[in-house]
Amino acid sequence: MQRILSSQLTAHVRETVTIAGWIHRRRLLKAVAFLIVRDAEGLSQVVVTEPAARTQLEELTEETVVEVVATVTPNEQAPGGVELTEPKIRVLSGVAAPLPFELHRPAIGAALPTQLDHAALALRHPTRRSALRIAAAATAGFRAALTEQRFVEIQTPKIVASATESGANVFELDYFGRPGYLAQSPQFYKQLMVGVFERVFEVGPVFRAEPSDTVRHLAQYTSLDAEMGFIADHRDVMAMLTRTLSGMMAAAAPFAEVPPVPSEIPAVHFTEALRIAGAPADEPDLAPAHERALGEWALREHGSEFVYVTGYPMRKRPFYTHPDPARPAYSNGFDLLFRGLEIVTGGQRLHRWTDYVEALTRAGEPLEPYAGYLDGFRYGMPPHGGWAIGLERFVARLTGTANVREVTAFPRDLNRITP
Amino acid sequence: MQRILSSQLTAHVRETVTIAGWIHRRRLLKAVAFLIVRDAEGLSQVVVTEPAARTQLEELTEETVVEVVATVTPNEQAPGGVELTEPKIRVLSGVAAPLPFELHRPAIGAALPTQLDHAALALRHPTRRSALRIAAAATAGFRAALTEQRFVEIQTPKIVASATESGANVFELDYFGRPGYLAQSPQFYKQLMVGVFERVFEVGPVFRAEPSDTVRHLAQYTSLDAEMGFIADHRDVMAMLTRTLSGMMAAAAPFAEVPPVPSEIPAVHFTEALRIAGAPADEPDLAPAHERALGEWALREHGSEFVYVTGYPMRKRPFYTHPDPARPAYSNGFDLLFRGLEIVTGGQRLHRWTDYVEALTRAGEPLEPYAGYLDGFRYGMPPHGGWAIGLERFVARLTGTANVREVTAFPRDLNRITP
Structure with a gap:
């Protein structure tokens, strides 16, 4: 299935789509988990409720590259008015070391020399x-x-x-x-x-x-x-x-x-x-x-x-x-x-x-x-x-x-x- | 007067215009002299008959930068169908050394190393x-x-x-x-x-x-x-x-x-x-x-x-x-x-x-x-x-x-x- 970008989700409501990108953030709540995927155009919110997918998500780390096949579902509270539900998550490329700083906060917490050491x-x-x-x-x-x-x-x-x-x-x-x-x-x-x-x-x-x-x-x-x-x-x-x-x-x-x-x-x-x-x-x-x-x-x-x-x-x-x-x-x-x-x-x-x-x-x-x-x-x-x-x-x-x-x-x- | 380009001459037939560029070539015939001026867009032909202008042209050399105020005159035999007549020629910048090769022939006559030595x-x-x-x-x-x-x-x-x-x-x-x-x-x-x-x-x-x-x-x-x-x-x-x-x-x-x-x-x-x-x-x-x-x-x-x-x-x-x-x-x-x-x-x-x-x-x-x-x-x-x-x-x-x-x-x- 052809990959689409986060910016194109709203044109595919109730369809099954494939997105791909980096794990920008995970939020592991008690009843539900949220996976935020970052691609060239922005962020997508993926809702994880199914136990196997939840277990898989718990083992992944931020910046892992994933492909997600899921359904586009309207949700007024989600960013952009849609979220992805019932996901199948596939890892395209893993993370081989702990991140030296987090990317999902408004500013990078590390000092500038550390940022420049890890410029990529x-x-x-x-x-x-x-x-x-x-x-x-x-x-x-x-x-x-x-x-x-x-x-x-x-x-x-x-x-x-x-x-x-x-x-x-x-x-x-x-x-x-x-x-x-x-x-x-x-x-x-x-x-x-x-x-x-x-x-x-x-x-x-x-x-x-x-x-x-x-x-x-x-x-x-x-x-x-x-x-x-x-x-x-x-x-x-x-x-x-x-x-x-x-x-x-x-x-x-x-x-x-x-x-x-x-x-x-x-x-x-x-x-x-x-x-x-x-x-x-x-x-x-x-x-x-x-x-x-x-x-x-x-x-x-x-x-x-x-x-x-x-x-x-x-x-x-x-x-x-x-x-x-x-x-x-x-x-x-x-x-x-x-x-x-x-x-x-x-x-x-x-x-x-x-x-x-x-x-x-x-x-x-x-x-x-x-x-x-x-x-x-x-x-x-x-x-x-x-x-x-x-x-x-x-x-x-x-x-x-x-x-x-x-x-x-x-x-x-x-x-x-x-x- | 605003300078125009060689490519714009045909839009100014019978008007007095100002062009500027490099002396690409001079042809000093007995009764008439032709001055070919090169600018960013191409060549213009200037016809010189007046004795003082002729004398001035004889003393200039190829690649001198000139400004020419003249009349745009139709001439089917001229390149582009127009030529410039009754010119007033003003030197903007002279030439300080003999040219190492000519620029108006189909190919540069000098060997490649000489061309590269004088790349400009x-x-x-x-x-x-x-x-x-x-x-x-x-x-x-x-x-x-x-x-x-x-x-x-x-x-x-x-x-x-x-x-x-x-x-x-x-x-x-x-x-x-x-x-x-x-x-x-x-x-x-x-x-x-x-x-x-x-x-x-x-x-x-x-x-x-x-x-x-x-x-x-x-x-x-x-x-x-x-x-x-x-x-x-x-x-x-x-x-x-x-x-x-x-x-x-x-x-x-x-x-x-x-x-x-x-x-x-x-x-x-x-x-x-x-x-x-x-x-x-x-x-x-x-x-x-x-x-x-x-x-x-x-x-x-x-x-x-x-x-x-x-x-x-x-x-x-x-x-x-x-x-x-x-x-x-x-x-x-x-x-x-x-x-x-x-x-x-x-x-x-x-x-x-x-x-x-x-x-x-x-x-x-x-x-x-x-x-x-x-x-x-x-x-x-x-x-x-x-x-x-x-x-x-x-x-x-x-x-x-x-x-x-x-x-x-x-x-x-x-x-x-x-x-």
């Missing part, structure tokens, strides 16, 4: 599973919004010959006997691909050898990158990002409470942002407390959970950043804050080969490590810009989760390389 | 760009087909504590002072995630330290992975793969000539495949010549460009492969051949913890390196299976390209880590 089990908990489903939906929304705007998906190298974003925080590997590095971003490649498709995006892993153990850093995270050519300046990029963000939220809406994305997200220049945050005018960057203050300001003044900060000082942005032509000490780079935390960095990039040579020379950097990257700029690149969204930070912020590890399937950090 | 330029050629667009479309089709079938997208670690597929061909890296390895596949993680979502997929990079330099191996390639639970055996996986492949072909159809995917792809058991290929009955695996013979057989006998080979001998498949219960020396693993080349490997996996322990012990492998992976199988995993499609091989086979490097944006191999 912890991720079955509804809250953990939900975060990953939101991530999947938001990612699909990202792609759909950009595909609609003529962006083409690319896949780029994760092993590179020299560090990209900076010399620090890079993983080194043995590449057929010579040194290689894990890419800290697809930055250079997505820029080069503007020369091919004008508009490109990539969803992929990026690697940062973060030496510090914080709630918002991972050694590997998923970066949602986009880059577009033929822009006037960074404001074209921000408009496209706003539209994309709106698509991501719409896609995530069936799985999460999402805030409205204003059609025009408030934007403040860095110098103004310092003033709003009450920071000294000579601060070179925004501290976390400043970001929080800006988030509060945007909500209070504009009713927006998002705020752009534009015009970051050139000296705090990477060498490929395009300066503001009117105020060259400031950049055409921006950050997007969501509920007071930076989740996107973007901006306009340099597009002329001579500007790159000059920028690297001024920074005292040798040209040689960037030769392969710079080569593409010799052959005509239009004005362009783009952004990178940190997926895990985005989901953590959206779901109100303090630690990005709780919304990552198998996180990697300073202390963790397993499971 | 070579990828602008219509044939190279087309292959990447096909890859993007097929990938979108893969995701759409699986999402429709309740698969959830996942992102898994690319840095792991021990080699996954085998001890060989793995890249080692320095992970905060201890050894780490680049994942050769998301195999273990996608299996563990069956315990969470029942059905999952991942599109991501995988890494193989291939010591040999062939036309079909890369050190990094894009793997289209899927895994599904609650199957009867590998045939459920094959049926889902066939459906997915059909979705990929439909998505690629606007950009490539795609073969029909039979609703039931012919499948032959390994022992039968040897007989068809004229190989000795004791061969443990299929050689490339055998695969080609099977491809020819499937086309001849079944009119199919695809053929499944099932039941590979257990001793040639990885330890997680599920044996055929009726003939335990053979597996429930399969390959899919496309035009005589293996592009997919899949099968049913072991799902019981005790079976894993036994399989590893029998293979003489220590359990310890697999501890994190095996832990998930202690807590109830349903019968499951899945597959991995090599995206670059798939596109190479679809487009009739001999070398996978020609359909990869910035390939990585034994000898190449740049650009």
Whole structure:
């Protein structure tokens, strides 16, 4: 008999059906026992009264995989208005060790390190599973919004010959006997691909050898990158990002409470942002407390959970950043804050080969490590810009989760390389 | 004035428009000059007669990025039936070095290594760009087909504590002072995630330290992975793969000539495949010549460009492969051949913890390196299976390209880590 899902039960009232899933919980009362089976779509309640089935159930443990053939019976008190009666239970796969924590409570009782040690089990908990489903939906929304705007998906190298974003925080590997590095971003490649498709995006892993153990850093995270050519300046990029963000939220809406994305997200220049945050005018960057203050300001003044900060000082942005032509000490780079935390960095990039040579020379950097990257700029690149969204930070912020590890399937950090 | 694309010209006949793109080609005739501008959508022909514009054009070189304001004029002899006249040409970005090869001929004249050295330029050629667009479309089709079938997208670690597929061909890296390895596949993680979502997929990079330099191996390639639970055996996986492949072909159809995917792809058991290929009955695996013979057989006998080979001998498949219960020396693993080349490997996996322990012990492998992976199988995993499609091989086979490097944006191999 074809298996049906828990969500389909109500369409089969009084029929005999087959369901399958994990034993989520057993409740062994005196006269009756309840078996709650969890599948991809939710929970089913199975009522066990027959003595042999009761004995069988008493010997099983939570997370055993079972197939249940039973009758769908209406019961207003059951979740979903139906329960399964007169079950025949068959074990598909047993449990070989005591569970390190229970999955049927509102939150997992164990400490986070224990959860991460047993990630394959912890991720079955509804809250953990939900975060990953939101991530999947938001990612699909990202792609759909950009595909609609003529962006083409690319896949780029994760092993590179020299560090990209900076010399620090890079993983080194043995590449057929010579040194290689894990890419800290697809930055250079997505820029080069503007020369091919004008508009490109990539969803992929990026690697940062973060030496510090914080709630918002991972050694590997998923970066949602986009880059577009033929822009006037960074404001074209921000408009496209706003539209994309709106698509991501719409896609995530069936799985999460999402805030409205204003059609025009408030934007403040860095110098103004310092003033709003009450920071000294000579601060070179925004501290976390400043970001929080800006988030509060945007909500209070504009009713927006998002705020752009534009015009970051050139000296705090990477060498490929395009300066503001009117105020060259400031950049055409921006950050997007969501509920007071930076989740996107973007901006306009340099597009002329001579500007790159000059920028690297001024920074005292040798040209040689960037030769392969710079080569593409010799052959005509239009004005362009783009952004990178940190997926895990985005989901953590959206779901109100303090630690990005709780919304990552198998996180990697300073202390963790397993499971 | 808002820029329009080459594909939109015919909707603006006799209007003044702005286009922008790369100088694809100049033809400087005696009385007239033609400027062909390339943008994301195609080519536009600009007619230059005015002496000052002619002089300007003579000084520009191919690949210069220009903006052209001109009048759209019907001309039956022009490509698309329109050309641009009375142009004003503005340079957006110049060319800083002579081009190493021309882009306006049907094929790039330079040898492949030269093309790869200047990949950012070579990828602008219509044939190279087309292959990447096909890859993007097929990938979108893969995701759409699986999402429709309740698969959830996942992102898994690319840095792991021990080699996954085998001890060989793995890249080692320095992970905060201890050894780490680049994942050769998301195999273990996608299996563990069956315990969470029942059905999952991942599109991501995988890494193989291939010591040999062939036309079909890369050190990094894009793997289209899927895994599904609650199957009867590998045939459920094959049926889902066939459906997915059909979705990929439909998505690629606007950009490539795609073969029909039979609703039931012919499948032959390994022992039968040897007989068809004229190989000795004791061969443990299929050689490339055998695969080609099977491809020819499937086309001849079944009119199919695809053929499944099932039941590979257990001793040639990885330890997680599920044996055929009726003939335990053979597996429930399969390959899919496309035009005589293996592009997919899949099968049913072991799902019981005790079976894993036994399989590893029998293979003489220590359990310890697999501890994190095996832990998930202690807590109830349903019968499951899945597959991995090599995206670059798939596109190479679809487009009739001999070398996978020609359909990869910035390939990585034994000898190449740049650009």
